[in-house]
Amino acid sequence: MADEPTSSAPVHWPLTARLSLPEAWAADSVRRAKVRVPTDMTFQTKPELALALVEQARTWGVPFACVVADAGYGDNPTFLTGLDDRKVAYIVGVSSTFGVRLPDEVHAAALLPPPRARGRGQPKKPRPAPLYEAKAVLEALPADRWQPITWREHDDVVLRKQFVAMRVHWATGGAQFSTSHPRVCTGPEGWLLGERPLPGERGEAKWYYSTLPADTPLQRLVEVAHSRWPIEQFYEDAKGECGLDHYQGRRWDGLHRHLALVMLAYSFLARQRWMPANPAGFSPLWGAAVVSGGPSPGAAVAVPRCRVMAHCDQPDRPFPPQADLTK
Numbered sequence: 001m002a003d004e005p006t007s008s009a010p011v012h013w014p015l016t017a018r019l020s021l022p023e024a025w026a027a028d029s030v031r032r033a034k035v036r037v038p039t040d041m042t043f044q045t046k047p048e049l050a051l052a053l054v055e056q057a058r059t060w061g062v063p064f065a066c067v068v069a070d071a072g073y074g075d076n077p078t079f080l081t082g083l084d085d086r087k088v089a090y091i092v093g094v095s096s097t098f099g100v101r102l103p104d105e106v107h108a109a110a111l112l113p114p115p116r117a118r119g120r121g122q123p124k125k126p127r128p129a130p131l132y133e134a135k136a137v138l139e140a141l142p143a144d145r146w147q148p149i150t151w152r153e154h155d156d157v158v159l160r161k162q163f164v165a166m167r168v169h170w171a172t173g174g175a176q177f178s179t180s181h182p183r184v185c186t187g188p189e190g191w192l193l194g195e196r197p198l199p200g201e202r203g204e205a206k207w208y209y210s211t212l213p214a215d216t217p218l219q220r221l222v223e224v225a226h227s228r229w230p231i232e233q234f235y236e237d238a239k240g241e242c243g244l245d246h247y248q249g250r251r252w253d254g255l256h257r258h259l260a261l262v263m264l265a266y267s268f269l270a271r272q273r274w275m276p277a278n279p280a281g282f283s284p285l286w287g288a289a290v291v292s293g294g295p296s297p298g299a300a301v302a303v304p305r306c307r308v309m310a311h312c313d314q315p316d317r318p319f320p321p322q323a324d325l326t327k
C-alpha cells in the first residue's frame with residue numbers, strides 16, 4: 001500500500017507476503033516434511049502467487065485503485081489475463097518485444113467475412129490483426145509526440161524524462177496463426193507508455209502497458225508507472241531497521257512468522273512517521289523524534305542513501321515509569 005505517488009516522501013507499508021516455493025521443493029515430500037511446508041501448499045509461479053495476493057487483498061476488503069508490477073509480470077500473458085478477468089486496473093513494465101495490436105486494425109479484422117471454403121477441407125480460419133513489438137510501434141511515432149514529464153521532485157533531485165502514450169491492445173500470436181489458435185490472444189484496449197531520457201542525457205528506454213481509462217492524462221500514467229519505488233524502499237528500510245534479512249531458521253512457518261513481525265514493525269514505524277507528534281501522550285518510542293525527511297547529520301544509516309525511519313533510543317533520556325509502560 002502506498003499513498004499518492006507524487007509525494008516526495010510517500011507513506012507506504014506492506015500488506016502481506018508469501019514465499020515462492022521452487023518446483024523442485026514442491027515435488028519433494030521429504031524436503032517438505034523436514035521444513036514443515038503445509039500439505040495443501042502446491043507449486044505456483046510468481047505471477048500465480050501475485051494474482052493470489054491480489055485476490056487476498058480483495059477478500060480482505062483492502063481498497064486499491066491499480067496494480068503496479070515490473071516486466072517480470074507484465075510480459076506474462078497469464079498474469080495479464082488474470083487481472084483482466086478480475087476487472088482490476090493495472091500498469092506494468094514490459095519488454096521491448098512486448099506484443100501489441102492497433103485498435104483500428106483489430107476492429108477491421110473483426111469485420112472481415114470468414115474465408116471461403118475451398119474443396120472439401122475445413123474452411124480457413126480468420127487471421128488476427130497484425131502483431132507489433134512495443135519498441136517498434138513507439139519509435140515510429142513523430143518526435144513531437146514525446147513530451148517531457150516531471151513525476152517527482154525531492155530535495156535537489158528532479159525526476160524528469162520524455163514520455164509518449166498511445167492506445168493499443170496487448171496481444172500474443174502473429175499472422176501465421178488463426179484467431180482460434182491457442183497461442184493467439186488479444187487483450188483489452190489500453191495504454192502503451194514509452195519512456196526515454198531527455199535529449200543529451202543518458203539512460204535506458206522503458207515500456208509499460210496499462211488498462212487505466214482512455215481519458216487518463218499522460219502525467220497521471222507516468223506518476224502511477226513510477227509508483228513501484230516504495231516496494232524497493234520497503235526492502236531497504238525493512239532490512240536496515242527491522243531485521244528482514246536476519247532470519248536464520250529452517251522452517252516454513254518460522255519464516256512467515258518472521259515476515260509478519262517485520263511487516264508489523266514496519267507498518268508501526270510508517271504510521272508513526274505519518275501521524276502528527278503528540279507531546280502530551282506516551283510514545284512507545286519513549287519520546288524519540290520520528291523523521292520524514294533525510295537522516296540527521298551524523299546519524300548512522302544502515303543502507304546508503306536510506307533515510308532513518310526513527311531515531312534509536314537515547315541513553316540519557318529518563319526511562320518512563322513502569323506504571324506508564326503498563327497502562
